[in-house]
Amino acid sequence: MKTSTRALRQLFLQEDLNFLLTNRIPRIALTKLMGRFSQIRNPLVCRLSIAVWRLFTDLDLSDAKQQRFASLHDCFTRELQPGARQIEMAPEILTSPCDAIVGACGPVAGRQLFQAKGFPYAMQDLFGPSQDTSAFQDGSFVTLRLTSAMYHRFHAPQDCVVEHVTHIAGDTWNVNPIALQRVERLFCRNERAVLRARISSGPAMGQAIAIVPVAAILVASLRLHFLNLLLHLGYRGANELPCEARLRKGEEMGWFQHGSTIIVFAPKGFELCPGIANGERIRMGQALLRYPVESGS
Template identity: 35%
Template sequence: MNRWLLRSMTELTSRKFVSRMAGRLAKSPLSRRWIPRFAALYRIPIEEAEKPLGEYESLNDFFTRRLKPGARPVDESPDALVSPVDALVTACGKIEEGMLLKIKGQDYTLDELLHDSPRIAQYRDGYFWVLYLSPTDYHRIHAPCSGSVVESEHIPGRVYPVNDFGLTAMRRVLSRNERLVTYIRHDGGEIAVVKVGALNVSSIRYVEPRPKKLERGQELAYFEFGSTVVLLTEDDTCVPRANVRPGDKVRMGERLGSLVSADDSV
């Protein structure tokens, strides 16, 4: 099948109603029978799951599972910025005058990604990480640092795949897909957690009740099927970990960088 045909088929299946149909099926009690096969197919470490497989009511219930306490230790250093998810690092680096460069060969602008938010100016020379969650991964999203939620925004959009094909063959899918953005104010500045919807993701959901104050590692939201988180730091507020590179796997709670406190920046 040629690339043009694959792109055309992806365009046809990227409508929200397709994802809603997939979501209804995954939430059906009938989908329980697929859980063991799904776990085996994607080699999911079921010993980490909070409950035995037989106690999950649907495939979606299993997919959005919590883990046993202690399964994801969170870096305890006071200045740590940690990964909010288990993921593959698709891209990371310096934001250069509002541009996120070379994400699978494509450049993105903050204007597109953050939908012309008035907060864009704060991030024009910060840092970014693009974190891709495959079906194998744990799909709950946690706070990368302690702080206060100062704004949440829903940006409507499509649901293109955010896997390697989607990011390379389709045009700038991270800024065209549906997104939920959480802005978190910490002691030295602000971060943006951009949760990007994808093909067959029936929804991105915040945990309820939605927290206003967050501790590092606290649950924030979750994906229903695989997707991507783009993490952004405000200018001059973070020193990234030098040995985290595209192609690396990271776990929730693992340090991505060090935040600069208000006292350090004086």
């Protein structure tokens, strides 16, 4: 059984086949269908779905608060047991909002950054025409890819006030490394939200940060707790959402349904924390970006 499972995973990971299966299909229609299927509240359907899911992923539910689920959606959006993640509370640190694999990361070159080697894109294309990106010019960014098996909730990286949310309709391309190396400006094509916030404590108090959750195939629903809002492919509400939501570091902001990408932006002066590099696996609450503090301050 283990040998056949490994063989299935290796076949699916073959680049051409993976790209064909996950992108050369009716992406939006399949994503909507998956959304409806995941909501079916039937224990047998749920158990069989999770069993199939495990054939292709390293799904680990050992740290989940609940061990039994009524639907696939409940499993996707599961909570963690108390204490399952440690939050780095140093006031100069921005923590990872989610469990993830680090993708492209580093300095923003003016207002341009990379989704993958040789594939640049402009911040303005990602943030949308309504947003001013000057606060992040020459700043830093980290792309965080959530696989389907990971914990799918995301949390505030610092004490902050979320001041504005922009919803941008789009496609549902797969955001795995294979697609990122083949589809230019992929993040700028997909359904996404831009969460603009201001740090409310510590040495970087008053500085702007941005969190950009990007949807992907089979996942185009984003729950934002602080607005009591579900953004999805059929969303017909306002796309510009001013707010004043005060969050503490580590407080839950919302969840994805399935897996996707979050891009974190910080202004000039922040630097990557040790261990943050392309391909590294990190957990929610781990140190991500640091605002240098002078010795003795």
